Every structure is written in C-alpha cells, then in structure tokens.
Amino acid sequence: MRVIVVGAGAAGSLVVFHLARLLAADERTDALEVVVIDPVDQVAGPAFGTTDPAHLLNVPASGMSVDPDERFDFVDWCRSEGLVAGEQAHYFFAPRAQWARYLRSRLAEACERAGDRLSVRHLRDAATTVTAVGDGVRVETAGGTVVDGDRLVLATGLPGVGDGWAPCDLSEQPRxxxxxxxxxxxxxxxxxxxxxxxxxxxxxxxxxxxxxxxxxxxxxxxxxxxxxxxxxRHADTYLGEVVPDTSTWGDNLDEIRAAVATHVARIERLLGNWRPGVDGVRYRIAELWRRLDETDRRAFVRDLAGDWGVRRHxxxxxxxxxxxxxxxxxxxxxxxxxxxxxxxxxxxxxxxxxxxxxxxxxxxxCTGPQTDLRRLGNPVLDSMFDAGLATTDPLGLGLVTDDGRVLDAAGRPGPIWTLGSLRRGELWESTAIPEIRTQAEELAASLIGDT
Ligand SMILES: Cc1cc2nc3c(=O)[nH]c(=O)nc-3n(C[C@H](O)[C@H](O)[C@H](O)COP(=O)(O)OP(=O)(O)OC[C@H]3O[C@@H](n4cnc5c(N)ncnc54)[C@H](O)[C@@H]3O)c2cc1C
Incomplete structure (x- = not known):
C-alpha cells in the first residue's frame, strides 16, 4: 500500500512515526510505502523551525512526547541531551529547535526499527491538486510530479500568520x-x-x-x-490540572460559559491559582464544542475565543x-x-x-492564521473543495470528517484522512502537540486497519 502524506510538519511527521511503530510492532501488517510531499528541506514544520534558542516551547516537556503513552519520553531525551537536569525536567520549557531535533531522531529510530517493511521518501515540492483515481488518490505537485497512492493524509496545518488585518496589499513592501x-x-x-x-x-x-x-x-x-x-504566562511551578465533570454543564454557550467560569473560580479559591482549572477544561473542550450549534460556535469564535486563547495558550x-x-x-x-x-x-x-x-x-x-479554510488559498485544499472530495463545517474552521477520515461533499468516507488544525471545526482544540500526537496514533492505526 502506498500512503501519501502532504505536509511534513509536526502532524505529518507524527503520522509517519506512528505508522513506523505499528509496522515494527506487528509483523503481520503489510509492508508500506510512504511518500511525504512538502517543499521544506527538513521535517518538523515552521513552528519548530526557528533556530533562536530563546524561542521556547509553550507546553512543558512532559506534554511534548511523540508518543502519548510515553509521557516522559521527551523529558528523558532532554535529560540525556544535557538540556536540563533532575526533577526540573518535568516542568521544563525547552527551545523549540530542540523539539525539532527530538522529533527527527525519534522518527529516524522508528523507521529504522520498521526495517525494509517501510519505505519513506520525501518529495520536496508543493502539492497543488488532489483528484480521486479509482479507490485511491492522485496528487500533482507544482514541479509537475504526479504521485498516485492508495491513501492520502492531509497534514498541511494552518500558516502561522494571515493578513486579513492589512488595509492594503503589503506583499511588495521590502520593509x-x-x-x-x-x-x-x-x-x-x-x-x-x-x-x-x-x-x-x-x-x-x-x-x-x-x-x-x-x-x-x-x-x-x-x-x-x-x-x-x-x-x-505559565505558573513558575507545575500545578497540575483539575478536569471537571461536565455532565451538567448544559448544551448552549451561555450555560457552558457560566459553568467554565464557576469551575475556574472554584479552583482558584481552592488552589490559589486559576490555571489548573483552565488546563482541566482543555480535556473536555472537544466534547463541549460538540454541544454548541452553529450560532453558538460563531459567537464563541467572535467574542470568546480570544479570551480563552490567552489563558489556554x-x-x-x-x-x-x-x-x-x-x-x-x-x-x-x-x-x-x-x-x-x-x-x-x-x-x-x-x-x-x-x-x-x-x-x-x-x-x-505576527497575527494568527486566517480562520476560514476556504479563504486560506492553499491550492491543495481548494482543489479538493472544487472536486467535492472535501467540505468544511459552516464556519470553514475545519474539514468534515468521521474521526479524522475526510467525508466528501455527499458525506461519504473516502481515501483521505486529516489531523491537527484542519480538524478545528469538529474539536476546536486541535492545534498543539498534545492533541495532534493522539490523533496521529489513531490515524495511523485507522490507515493500516482500513486495507
Ligand atoms: C510560533 C508557534 C509556536 C508554537 N509552539 C508550540 C509549542 O510549543 N507546543 C505545541 O504543542 N504547539 C505549538 N504550536 C502549535 C503548532 O502549530 C503545532 O504544534 C504544530 O506545529 C502543527 O503542526 P502541523 O504539522 O499541523 O502544521 P505545520 O507545522 O504548519 O506543518 C504543515 C506543513 O505542511 C506543509 N504544506 C502546507 N501546504 C502544503 C502543500 N500544498 N504542499 C506540500 N506541503 C504543504 C508546510 O510546508 C508545513 O511544513 C506553535 C505554533 C506556532 C505558530
């Protein structure tokens, strides 16, 4: 089977890592050929491509392992690399460039362990169009290469910046x-x-x-x-998370907003800090988001997402x-x-x-990305929308999927999967490694299981 992965950022790389792990763990799984398409030289994505050591992860090391089941793997790696010592390592905010090194080394080790049952090729080019060919897909690139595959993983992420704020076209300004x-x-x-x-x-x-x-x-x-x-800012020491019972939190924005405020205020009263309350709610966000109708989601994005974002990120x-x-x-x-x-x-x-x-x-x-995928201008997404291979939620926040498997315009599952910020419409919190690594693990299992 040939799997095409468009995007070699954190999400695409974590999918390949988890595919490699599955292959190494179960010899009955069929051999796999993976073609990763991304114009970048090195995998890991723009967020982790910075070389300035002052650019730190905004998630503590204990939340950044490539494998969600090995919580302290990145902590141990940081210790073994001499980046931090002792107990401090658990609540350590490593330089982002180091996380890129960690990801690349774990990826290389996993591919090595999978042996010749896995081949991974990086095609340094931008994907421009996706079309359906039989039960599979065809991806064409800006450089004119055509790659046919049985499955496609769309891991294009969102650009770190958008320019919707600009009053005029600034693209030609050298300053x-x-x-x-x-x-x-x-x-x-x-x-x-x-x-x-x-x-x-x-x-x-x-x-x-x-x-x-x-x-x-x-x-x-x-x-x-x-x-x-x-x-x-994060607290100076690790405070943990208090995950709330949300069963009585209602099913509309007003009720849920009030319940979140009560929970966070209660945790602040009990522990002297609001952060464990906010961090606990994060574990319930996908489920709470599902309870909101389109009007409430629109109101949340317009009026509340900014406040939530500054406390959560x-x-x-x-x-x-x-x-x-x-x-x-x-x-x-x-x-x-x-x-x-x-x-x-x-x-x-x-x-x-x-x-x-x-x-x-x-x-x-340094503004955030354009929120509507339909206006992002990524040709590969546009080609899929035009061909009816994918659609978005009414707000354009993410692709419509069944647990990550993209549904076409008629609501049918096809040979395309996605993860990360392209699933924001269904999950809201879907842009950071703690969520992406779990999605990557599940996606890899689903890809291999669906032969
Ligand atoms: C500055 C910054 C700092 C961050 N820090 C953290 C952090 O500390 N911890 C954390 O958990 N999260 C952090 N994040 C969130 C971060 O975005 C995610 O963790 C993660 O990088 C998202 O990975 P991704 O692969 O989905 O997207 P990206 O990393 O954006 O990767 C997408 C890749 O797809 C490629 N691509 C796009 N379109 C095409 C195309 N048409 N053809 C071929 N390739 C294409 C791009 O070149 C890119 O390499 C940060 C984000 C930013 C912007």
Whole structure:
C-alpha cells in the first residue's frame, strides 16, 4: 500500500512515526510505502523551525512526547541531551529547535526499527491538486510530479500568520515581513536597529519581540492588535490540572460559559491559582464544542475565543519575565488599535491607526492564521473543495470528517484522512502537540486497519 502524506510538519511527521511503530510492532501488517510531499528541506514544520534558542516551547516537556503513552519520553531525551537536569525536567520549557531535533531522531529510530517493511521518501515540492483515481488518490505537485497512492493524509496545518488585518496589499513592501517563521525572514530586521511595529500580540509576537529586543539595545518594539491582549504566562511551578465533570454543564454557550467560569473560580479559591482549572477544561473542550450549534460556535469564535486563547495558550515563565522587563523599561509597548492605512516612505512605513500616525522602520506580521479554510488559498485544499472530495463545517474552521477520515461533499468516507488544525471545526482544540500526537496514533492505526 502506498500512503501519501502532504505536509511534513509536526502532524505529518507524527503520522509517519506512528505508522513506523505499528509496522515494527506487528509483523503481520503489510509492508508500506510512504511518500511525504512538502517543499521544506527538513521535517518538523515552521513552528519548530526557528533556530533562536530563546524561542521556547509553550507546553512543558512532559506534554511534548511523540508518543502519548510515553509521557516522559521527551523529558528523558532532554535529560540525556544535557538540556536540563533532575526533577526540573518535568516542568521544563525547552527551545523549540530542540523539539525539532527530538522529533527527527525519534522518527529516524522508528523507521529504522520498521526495517525494509517501510519505505519513506520525501518529495520536496508543493502539492497543488488532489483528484480521486479509482479507490485511491492522485496528487500533482507544482514541479509537475504526479504521485498516485492508495491513501492520502492531509497534514498541511494552518500558516502561522494571515493578513486579513492589512488595509492594503503589503506583499511588495521590502520593509514588511509577511511571515517571521520563514527561514531567515527576520534577518534584515535583526541587522538594523530601527523601530518595529509587530502586528499581533500573541505568542508569535512574544518570540519575535524577544529576538528583536536582544538584537539591539536602542531598538523599540510596538505590538498592536484589536484587543491588545497578551497571552498569560505559565505558573513558575507545575500545578497540575483539575478536569471537571461536565455532565451538567448544559448544551448552549451561555450555560457552558457560566459553568467554565464557576469551575475556574472554584479552583482558584481552592488552589490559589486559576490555571489548573483552565488546563482541566482543555480535556473536555472537544466534547463541549460538540454541544454548541452553529450560532453558538460563531459567537464563541467572535467574542470568546480570544479570551480563552490567552489563558489556554500561555507563554513560558522566562519569556514572561523578559516581556515584563521590556514593557517596564518602555522598550516594548503593547497597545490596542486597528490599522487603517500603511504608506511607504524612504527608510520606513507610516502606519495610521485612526487619527494616530507613526513611522516604523519595519512591520512584522505576527497575527494568527486566517480562520476560514476556504479563504486560506492553499491550492491543495481548494482543489479538493472544487472536486467535492472535501467540505468544511459552516464556519470553514475545519474539514468534515468521521474521526479524522475526510467525508466528501455527499458525506461519504473516502481515501483521505486529516489531523491537527484542519480538524478545528469538529474539536476546536486541535492545534498543539498534545492533541495532534493522539490523533496521529489513531490515524495511523485507522490507515493500516482500513486495507
Ligand atoms: C510560533 C508557534 C509556536 C508554537 N509552539 C508550540 C509549542 O510549543 N507546543 C505545541 O504543542 N504547539 C505549538 N504550536 C502549535 C503548532 O502549530 C503545532 O504544534 C504544530 O506545529 C502543527 O503542526 P502541523 O504539522 O499541523 O502544521 P505545520 O507545522 O504548519 O506543518 C504543515 C506543513 O505542511 C506543509 N504544506 C502546507 N501546504 C502544503 C502543500 N500544498 N504542499 C506540500 N506541503 C504543504 C508546510 O510546508 C508545513 O511544513 C506553535 C505554533 C506556532 C505558530
């Protein structure tokens, strides 16, 4: 059987890892050929492609093992690599580049163990179209290669940034960095000490601001977003999670929102901290999300997702300390506002937010991805929508699937599976490794089982 995996980020790589593990564990399973399609040189994805050691994981090491059943595998790897010692390792926020190394080494070991029953080939190209051919699929690439397969895993993730906020087309502006996670994208900004406007005030801004501020003592960074909300930070020590019993939490947004607030307030009263309450709710999010109808989901995305996100997706304590210090000294300013105009002038960009106008040497885009998959502009998804091979939920948040197996426009399961952020529409919390690794394990079993 040939499996095509489009996307060699964390999700696609974890699928290959789990396929390899299954093959190594059960010799009765048929041999497998995997073709991974992604233009990148190295697997792991843009989030973990950063080489700046100050860019840390925002999940503690104990949540980042490739195998959900081996909770402390990444902790042990960090210890064996000398990144951290002793008990501290459990609540350690490793550099993201180290996690990429860990993923690659575990992937290589798993493939080695599977021996010649597994062949994995990385085709460095972008997939452009997917069509159905008999019971299988055909993927065509930008470079003109055609790959036929029995099964397809769509692991294209979401780009880390979108530009829906921009009042005009900035793509041709040399002083505009559209995506800081592209290799070397920040180099020209780091080489200069001019003031920078960062658009977005989330976790990507935190990383970019940390890199920029350490690159020059005189540099000032301003960060702007509609709400001007910064992510909260993780506690200094591990506090655990209190998973609530949600059976009486109702089935609409008002009731569930009230129940979440009561739960978090109760945990804060009992433990002196709200975080174990929020982290416990995370385990129930998919089930709570399923209870909401389309109107409630739309209202959640519009009004509440931002507040939930800053509490749930937190920055490591050490990053929080750097951000606090930069704000205290005035080198980092975080404000709310909506950009209404951007004009290029010699040596910079003038940015208007209503009546206010300021000039910056650079603008770095750190906003979250476009939320609607239908407007993402990824050709491979568009080709599937056009051919009726996939559809989205009414909000366009994710593909319609049966437990990860993509349903076509007529609601029938076909030869395509997906995971990660492309399943946000069904699960909401589906973008980070703790969720993706479990989906990858289940997807691998489902792929091999469905022959
Ligand atoms: C800055 C940042 C930091 C993060 N930190 C953490 C963290 O610490 N812990 C955590 O759990 N999560 C973190 N996340 C969340 C993170 O997105 C996920 O953990 C994970 O990286 C998602 O993996 P993915 O494979 O789904 O998507 P991606 O990593 O985005 O990978 C998708 C891949 O698909 C490829 N692709 C897309 N379209 C095509 C196409 N048409 N043809 C071929 N290839 C294609 C891309 O080139 C890319 O390599 C972070 C996210 C960001 C943006």
């Amino acid at each position: 505009y960095i559209a995506d800081p996670w592209l290799p070397d994208a920040l180099e020209p900004v780091l080489a200069d000490d001019g003031d920078v406007l960062v658009v977005g005030t989330g976790l990507t801004m935190v990383d970019v601001a940390i890199s920029l501020l350490k690159s020059g003592d005189d540099r000032r960074v301003e960060a702007i977003s509609r709400g001007g909300r910064l992510p909260r 937190r920055m490591p304590p050490s990053s929080g300390a750097l951000i606090d210090e930069a704000r205290r000294t005035g080198r980092l300013v975080v404000r709310s506002g909506r950009i209404t105009r951007v004009d290029a002038v010699p040596g910079g960009l003038v940015v208007a937010t209503g009546e206010d106008e300021r000039t910056y040497a650079w603008i770095v885009n």
